[in-house]
Amino acid sequence: MIMHDAPEQTVKYLSLLGQQFPNQQAVFTEIINLQAILNLPKGTEHFMSDVHGEYEAFLHILNNCSGVVREHVDEDFGDTLNEEEKDNLCTLIYYPHEKIALVHAAHQDSPTWYKRMLDQLITVARRLSSRYTRSKVRKAIPHDFAYIIDELLHTHPDENNYRVRYHERIIDSILETDSTEEFIYSLAELIKVLAVDHIHLVGDIFDRGGGAAKIMDRLLSCVHQRTDIQWGNHDILWMGAAAGDAACIVSVLRNNLRYNNYEILENDYGISLRGLVSFADRTYRGGERIDPLMKAIDVLLFKLEGQIIYRHPEFDMEDRLLLDKIDLEAGTVTIGDETHPLITSDFPTIDPEHPYELTPEEARIVQKLVDEFTGTDHLHSHIDFLYRHGSVYLVSNNNLLFHGCVPLNEDGTFASVNCEGTWRSGRDYLDFCDHIARRAWRDHDRDALDWMWYLWIGHRSPLSGRNVKTFERSFIEDKATWIEPMDPYFTLTHDPACCDMIMREFGVQPERGHIINGHTPVKTTSGEKPIRADGKLLVIDGGFCTAYHPKTGIAGYTLISSSRGMRLKAHEAFRTVTEAITHNADIRSETTQFAAAERRIMVADTDTGTKIREQIQDLRMLLDAYRTGLIKEH
Template structure:
């Protein structure tokens, strides 16, 4: 019979917990360990957004932790090293193998150089490791040199300097055994892992730049750092494509062909475009401002989108049904009562009586592409990672993270959206979007699959938040038709009341954290600020994408939240890895402190601290159950 103090469910849970902590001694040890963790400084959080396939810039920002590495080098060495020496050390941490090769080719790789660099790397690693438990540091140390690095990190002077001599002997042995390069690489990797505890990617890893697959491969290897992703519109587009949504697949092709990123499709993911190219060349006329391949893709896209819109009148996107508004003889299209000249009259597969039906040849191409995307193993692994580590939004440590917007009405209320028969708004709507995206991947439910397209481009999509004028931008020269109205969210959140309402909607206290967005490039060159509503909202899309640099004037914003506060980093464009190696050309960053902590923020002040306190309470219950004999101790076998 279960005692009154314990519910049956609680007793089952404590019994399961006892399998991990088999006696009172084990429980004591874990409680002491968790209490100690609560009193450590919080780990550094690194926020990035809108990577858009810019792999080299992303890798450098990841390597230098938005300048955090350089800050630690400055703190550790101050004026004892020259700027050149500190730059050399930082570059060695960012790109250890490449830097060693450069030093070797210049014949500067003497035993003295190696010993000096090892000592400096150990100094930086030792400082960083002091913020974590020894157990956590051990888990982060590369396996091959785990014991040696652990010893070096915890070597301190004693009365007779035995430990120091022991340390020196280890270094000498490393040099003698010809394992110095691998050891330096392991130390450099450890430093980067310890410098940033948690990576937040606030959407749009894919499209525009050609390195999205490399970025995903790198994230898959970040096994010692916690990573979360808030899906952007370009991410859900690829997620829909990998699930087999035809309209998403064709849009992915269109986006990447427009930016000439053939390699991600064919080389990275093994998706063949041969059949589509052959169809386009044999069906469409060459020699116009739109090439045959893009003509074929455009028509496929607007037919497939039209089919979704007709299936879902609740999407309220009938204004995007434009193929039926084309006058082929006149070469015009009528939109909202205005007639526009088209840049081409070449629509050989368009049947005015059935404008949204695919021809047999088009259907065969679509079916082939669906097969290619759903059977591309490399792509499927990447999208599985996005689902496993991603969500529509995240509430963490008093901050609210999402890529685009929370759809709003002009009066500041949250917009209600018809979600498969149920009207939802605010947080409930974003929860639905998260659920329907997972259903599309898990069950391939037809309605959920159509919603993946809506999340990419829908008027009220929290990832998009605008009326997308792909048709007009494809076929109409008059740029007045290109204007894309934005959701009221983007105007309202420039003032405090809307931001405070959003924070309350997600269970947060206004003024005690930040809304962190990406999605809309900050036009710094025009005087635009990434800080909105007195700092309540931070937009960290500056943009990484090279195509945006002339408009933004910078190469991206990132955010750093450490135990000392929150600071915004504005980055200049990354030149190249070669310049970083030969000239120590780090990404130059301007730092703006948003919040300066009045006292060090400790783990106990964070969401992790709350979770640890809950674990401690559970362990105390288990301890009491052991003491009263409700659960028998099972002493560990030796």
């Protein structure tokens, strides 16, 4: 009960809440609404990881919701539609504009076809909408047909079938007014929005494939779906580049040029490579296994990385200082106790006395690249989205999501890292990494920018978790030097007890919680499994990247968490959008059901339910304040 001597801050808070709910009736209504929401089934969560710029595959899985749309079509139509009819309906939902254009071209767009499609789409949308409040569905309905769609979704038979006839008359009017196609577009979009309530992207949107900018544009347009991102090492690299870190910028160039992704740099983000290409052609020899452009980029990168390592001895990465270990005359490099021949001796810009200094021309090129990366509005909008919707880790509905690892020692304890003079480990360390990444974007200070590079490639980075051998892979033929030791996390977490320790560190209940990772492709061809540690650890990087398919044997994992439990989907390789439209070539997926719910999981059982109960408690306090006269009604 609220007393007249309630604390001043409580009274202020309740007064502000009272502006939204100005009288007892408004409070009653909202409490009833919130109590009803608690008893709805939880929304479907969709987990993806390591998309790596594969736009068409990402778009298709976003459109088919990892098969959730097809599952609803099967449930709704059972044996009333054959397989081909179901395929056609699903493709219409996934790609309505393209499918209708194909129907036009085949002269199959009769009034009967349109009416049949409208009826089927409304049936699917009606089933999906039943899991949400009417208010939430209204917000998701495309604006142009909001009133009509709302009416159709809530039409049910009555004693005299008035509502059914009303429904039929609406459909007839749509057909008569030639607005059928736009109406189909709206229904298809609504179905996809309602099929998945929340999208989790567990890192690495960027690099390898060339469609990362298109993926980010698509995410920016998903205004009706909740989306969060756990930054991957490739994401943090682009974030550091956009914030102005030169080593991150050159690493971005290296990654994308190795995969021939000039388009994302020049066409999507307007970053010109002319000056760099001209410098490379003038300075380095051609006709070698490494072309002049890659040699120029590699040397720039190792110089810039060396400068960071010298500025930060606490990073403990002196083993990556290799330019000063090169014998230019012999064409070799000494690493530890071993000397290795280099595949090129063409290093005209390296001064043996000062190997990590940029030449004046290199410095001008680097500064121009920094200006271009920090000055492109399109990239800025994408990185700003990553910061607003992203974090190093997330705890959601008793699941712990992060891209890479929580750094561990060999004995299974949390590894300590020197963070600007303070040693941190476990959750405290990941919180620091999140903070320093945001500081780099906000303040652009030198130390924070250096940390962005460390988060990309550092030995104890939670986003990387391995000792990266970029120099060896660039200049040494002996592949034995390419081996990249991984953080103990990746082996120790096969033990359920280790996973339990990590979950407890982040406030997750091990009895019913999960760790959800990406980062390390699951090599199914070698017998690796994505479900580990008795189901406590889920690794959902199955290889969206086309280059990984021969190693992984599949084309990616996605995870679905619904009111009935969790399902892991192993996807076959996606061919093309054209084939999906012309031949109904959906991605075929193998489903593994696990963590099945003993009873239907409701909103009350989720993080949203916890927040709603807190809102109800606050509203009850406001109600008491109205009743006792502490706050006046309006």
